Amino acid sequence: MTPMDTSTATPDSAAGHPVVELDGIRMSFGGNVVLDDVTLPVRPGFTGLIGPNGAGKTTCLNVISGYLRPDQGDVRLGGRSVVGGSAHQIARLGVSRTFQTPRLIPHLSATENVLTGAGRHYRGGHLSELFGLPAARRDERRLRGQARDLLETFGLGEHPGRAASRFPIGSQKIIEVARALLNEPRLLLLDEPAAGLGAEDVDRLVTGLTDWAADRDAAVLIIEHDLELITRLCPAVAVLHFGRIIQSGAPADVLRDPVVVEAYLGADFAAGD
Numbered sequence: 001m002t003p004m005d006t007s008t009a010t011p012d013s014a015a016g017h018p019v020v021e022l023d024g025i026r027m028s029f030g031g032n033v034v035l036d037d038v039t040l041p042v043r044p045g046f047t048g049l050i051g052p053n054g055a056g057k058t059t060c061l062n063v064i065s066g067y068l069r070p071d072q073g074d075v076r077l078g079g080r081s082v083v084g085g086s087a088h089q090i091a092r093l094g095v096s097r098t099f100q101t102p103r104l105i106p107h108l109s110a111t112e113n114v115l116t117g118a119g120r121h122y123r124g125g126h127l128s129e130l131f132g133l134p135a136a137r138r139d140e141r142r143l144r145g146q147a148r149d150l151l152e153t154f155g156l157g158e159h160p161g162r163a164a165s166r167f168p169i170g171s172q173k174i175i176e177v178a179r180a181l182l183n184e185p186r187l188l189l190l191d192e193p194a195a196g197l198g199a200e201d202v203d204r205l206v207t208g209l210t211d212w213a214a215d216r217d218a219a220v221l222i223i224e225h226d227l228e229l230i231t232r233l234c235p236a237v238a239v240l241h242f243g244r245i246i247q248s249g250a251p252a253d254v255l256r257d258p259v260v261v262e263a264y265l266g267a268d269f270a271a272g273d
């Protein structure tokens with residue numbers, strides 16, 4: 001394979017219309033150009049976004065989720081431009097994300113933390129809760145059940161009432177993923193979900209995500225340095241290097257591409273690791 005023109009970069013092993021498309025995104029901080037003409041379609045299923053430290057991966061997630069407004073280019077969610085929308089507005093359109101460092105509420109239980117992801121599908125509000133309105137009570141019961149099911153899906157159903165801070169860091173990261181899923185997102189953005197996880201937690205994560213995605217049309221964009229996880233989960237992967245997409249396609253092809261090997265993986269990998 002040869003390096004790809006960023007204007008046509010497409011993880012072409014994935015099927016279906018893109019759930020989200022980055023189109024010609026440029027993002028700079030001061031004079032520092034961090035994303036340069038990034039075009040990336042993310043289709044239903046799993047797409048990996050890999051690249052060296054500082055390549056601009058988290059910045060891509062921040063642009064998609066409305067935490068950053070790009071200097072140029074468009075972000076289309078289901079074909080509709082969302083550039084300029086706030087993070088809150090974009091979340092309401094069905095975009096969920098996690099962060100590199102888990103942002104759980106330490107004293108709340110695992111279930112309660114997952115429940116904090118409910119926003120979009122929760123009809124109750126402070127007033128209806130206050131007056132104990134039936135719709136709010138029904139929603140809460142349903143959501144509690146879903147939160148517990150999600151913890152089960154990720155193999156963490158044993159201690160739903162335990163405070164988040166009492167779980168090991170790997171489990172906390174997985175609880176954060178479960179929280180992002182309660183919202184039934186059509187687009188899930190995961191920022192290094194496996195960082196700091198042991199092998200058992202990585203298996204929990206992969207199994208849980210695979211089970212969750214199996215009967216849904218959702219798209220999942222995963223930033224990850226664990227290339228084995230990327231290969232297990234993602235039929236499509238794109239490589240960012242110095243803010244540009246330098247290659248995309250099936251992981252087995254992309255990870256063998258000499259341009260990618262040189263840019264990212266280093267001589268050890270090229271030698272056959």
Ligand SMILES: Nc1ncnc2c1ncn2[C@@H]1O[C@H](COP(=O)(O)OP(=O)(O)OP(=O)(O)O)[C@@H](O)[C@H]1O
Pocket residue numbers: 029034051052053054055056057058059060
């Ligand atoms: N808010 C910001 N202000 C200034 N510079 C920033 C900001 N956010 C990111 N950067 C810079 O943009 C570049 C890309 O950062 P980014 O976090 O997107 O990289 P990354 O590929 O996710 O890296 P890593 O794998 O280490 O997490 C870095 O040089 C970083 O210092």
